[in-house]
Amino acid sequence: MKDDLNIVGKRVVRSDSLAKVTGQARYTADLKFPNMLVAKVLRSPYPHAKIVRIDLKRALKVPGVKAAISGFDGYGIKWGVFRYTQDHAMLHTDKVRYIGEDVAAVAAVDEETAMEALSYIKVDYEPLPAVYDPIESMKDGAPQIHSEYKNNINIHIHIDVGEVDRAMGKAFLVREDTFKAAGEAYAMMEPYAVVASYVNGYLDLWMPNAGPHVRAKALSNMLKLPLNKVRIRHINSGGAFGGRSEVAPGDLVASLLSIKAGRPVKLVLSREENATSSRQVHDMIATVKTGMKKDGTIVAKDFKVIYDGGAYSSTGPIATSIPFYVYEECYRFPNVRYNGYRVFTNKGIRGMYGCHGRAFLAGNEAQMDIMAKQLGMDPVEVRLKNGLRSGEMTATKSKITSCGLKETIIAASEKTNFKKRWAKPSRLKGVGMGCVAIMCGFPMGFRSGSSCYVKINDDGQVTIVTGLVDNGQGNESMVIQVASEVLGVPMGDINLVNADTEVTNLDPGAYSQAAAFVGANAVRVACENARKRIVAIASEKLGVKEAEIGLKDGLAYSIKKPDKKMPISWVVREAFFRGEPIVATGSFFPNIDFEREWVSRPWGQMAGTFSFGTSVAEVNIDSETGKITMPRFTSAHDCGRAINPMAVEGQMEGSIQQAGVAAITEGNLWDKGHLLNPDLLEYKVPLACDMPDMDTIIISSRDPAGPFGAKEGGLTVRMNAYSAVACAVANATGELFSELPLTPDRVMNILERKKGVK
């Protein structure tokens, strides 16, 4: 792999940061258009009820109200990512299924008028029995939330590899534990907002989103508009974390209102609405049974995981699978069975999250430590023994092409003196280790690949056009950096046009960790194709062989005699004179097995490559209060190559906050179907004073297919940080936890259980 790089691998200032530090970056709620209306949504006060009648007449009479809609104004088309999950009409006409569900909406000249009008909408409901707990929901006789799904089982993922029962029977050590975890709030700082503008038969939309193309498709279906008439536009996004991947009810609401009123409509959710009515994270119960040989080799795993799926399918099959896959992509399981059930309840819509599956992953890791200890091993040894290596296949037949797992385990443990400290924890001080692997992109049908169009402008500046999306993690800056490296043009001379469905090609978006491995790869290929054209002309003009031409700082030059050079702008002008301007396309389609299907055929190559990582948490527990403090947190991450190490560190540090410290603070609290903490006061996003000192270690494995060797950067830490914390608590207390987050009351219970206090 080429290592003499000019800009890739450097700590560059992100291209989007100037606008953000000056307050000029525009987010959806900042948009204002002439004649724009403000929308408000009437929401269900019932967890489960039949809709008998919705009367909008009085609301429409309020002066200043320009449109009012309910599900009866749409086509009732139900959206779902898969054919077998099409159950979400966004505005339903038959029933409501959770408190806060969108029922009707108005658009008015201002917010106060819209709010007044909402109070005049009359909805007749017939309340139905509701169910909030997935175990109850699966029982015979429980209220049916969707008639199509028996026992409210939305998705059942069944994976069975090898002979689990036989291997378990022969294992030296077998252990089974059950772990629960509360669902979390995404708590992205920007509450959901959408602007819809229907003009001349075209519907333009702005909203924070991770996948504009799939959203445009969903809206075109639901609104019965041709796909080319629905255009999702680029806008800054104030965070997504997996919660803005799919079409949202607000998108349909704003669109219908704009179509009806013939004016632009802006809908901005309140913080509470963002928490109750956009997306939430799954609560879960994971039962983990593990069989080990005497030498610590895992011979069998048997999993049963129940996901509280809320009222609709959402990304159901994917959400039910991912925790399993990120684990089997990390460790060798010769025999493994996974039964994942996603169960409907009368709670909000649940989606994917950056640290989705914490009960399952933290449970597995902590159980492994306890078993290792029984066998006289430590967490480092057992992980090195069972960890996958480059060239190996996962249990479900994905090939690992580059793997720095071992290096991350060693780096993180050496940096923290882990082995010694784990073996002899001082009183209520513990260390814990979490490992995981992450797929860089996963099967999304024909949306799995990305393509890029690049043109070199007459002044030598560059425009790149790609469907890639940035939700704040720095993807835009990353592809500009890649283009700058390939074309030898400074980042400041490169314009990016992205995430606009009209001008960009299909792209997975900021979803499935595809941006670096897939999106940036397409940009690299397109720029390499443009580079060939530049080099050909420069070679001719400078009288230097093509192989000896370098591009740097906007100049084409002879590598052997650097004073032989010319500005790239001259090359471009020459190309214009020849009637062949320098434009190029490039695409990248990852090596994925497209026969793979989440439910019916859960095997085959999952992703083009996998990233790896190890986190080590250090915790101190207050023996009297159970409060955990975290003096230090260390994460080592194989991200292939860090395109911008500063950005990768930022992702890792943010992950330590959102998954690591969150493991002791964050969880949604419920009273039946009522979310008790739909705010930023009682939902505990960690603050600066709650953060540990953080060490981030970047390990380069140089993926053979990744752009400059790069893979996904950061999510690995998000998926292993809570395991590290949970394992550290187990190390400090000598007891296994049963429930996350590890709030002080739960920690006290662990301490008392150990002491035998009633």
Add this chain to the structure above:
Amino acid sequence: MVLPEFEYKKANSIAEAVALYKGYKGKAKYLAGGTDLVPLVKLRLSAPKAVIDLKGIKELKTISRGDGWLSIGANVTLFDLKNDPAIKGYFPALYESLDATSCETLQMRGTIGGNILQDTRCLEYNQSLQWRTARGFCFKMGGKTCNVVQGAKACFANYCSDNAPALITLSAQAKLAGPKGARTVKLENLFTGDGKKPLALEEGEMLVQIQIPLKKTKGAYEKLRIRDSMDYPLVGVAVSVAGTKARACIGGVGLVPRVYDLKNVNDAAVREAAEKAYAEAKPVANATLTPAYRKKMVGVLLKRAFNKALQEGK
């Protein structure tokens, strides 16, 4: 989130404020820092016809010493008060409670008066109108029963001032002014135990001054919270010791801060107070941690606060 309609009036004297209040026939609210009031109005838990801004009243902004008292104007911000050298030197419990209140930015806006006169809090109460409508109005909102303790015809919301318990341990008194004139009450007598009206203020009465006997104390404030900034107390325990006498006060659990006087501070007396405080604390499931745990922490933090207060005094 937009506010409902109300008028804004600014008063330059206490008399003017009270006169304005009378003009609105009890439908007005006094406004100081607004960090408690504005969220309540946004949630439609308070619906004033007018707010009367007290920040123009000069005498509410001063800290003065005289006749053996430290007198703190109700509009002194928590941040300014914390940084007054007298506080750290004389009243460590109060210093620590101020430092533990919310976050620095809100300490700079919030006032000591507003902090003391804050409404009680509950996970099922501090919610939007839509949320509460879906849930059904509770006792405190004018409904029939509590939403947390099923069937109870009472309120179990928590009084979450960090500073009132500290001030109570310092035997502070509150100087009040209102349509019926001025009066001074012991701070611990400001609480009614009635969830619908937790503070014993007369119609139109405002807090003018907090007065603390100016003598050196040892003390500490222990606060149970999830995050080390921004959070309200899940339990707050203040302890002040003067000579052999001591006082502890428990906040964050229930409507009324509970006071424990110790005639002679020694290990046995502290243990006894801790046991009593533990036994008398009746938290319910209306805050982020379990009631059993919060109850336990009342005793634990009381002992801890005493240890800290007495150790730091040495």
Add this chain to the structure above:
Amino acid sequence: MKTMKVTFQVNSDKVTLQVKPYETLLETLRERLALTGAKEACGMGSCGACTVVVDGIPMRSCLVLTPEVNGAVITTVEGLKQDDRLHPLQEAFMEKGAVQCGFCTSGMIMTAKALLDRNKKPTKKEIITTISSNICRCTGYKKIVEAVEAAAKRT
């Protein structure tokens, strides 16, 4: 409903407006003055994304009524640039990688600015205490603390 006349200075401009008495400063800045740098993330004073500096004090503008700032001098993130030069905090936030999604950034910078204005050389602990008034969901705060430290050295 009667409106009220309010006059204040915002950044370099003196403005006089007729506002609703129950209008928040955040609404006035965003809706009337098109200063959209301050963000509404919670609307309840729990996050700090709407922080602006009023007479030297950092304030959650979602909790301030516009009539309350009559006669005040207000600085928003849009007013930090001086003579086309970025404020040291703005430079440092960029250089240290303290910005990710950017939604908390304006409030974070304004909170830090008020700190540096009253305390030229804050310790790391003081910086952490101050910015613990604001929620950031993306960064883990480390690079924000580093940026404020770097800016303090430059001012």
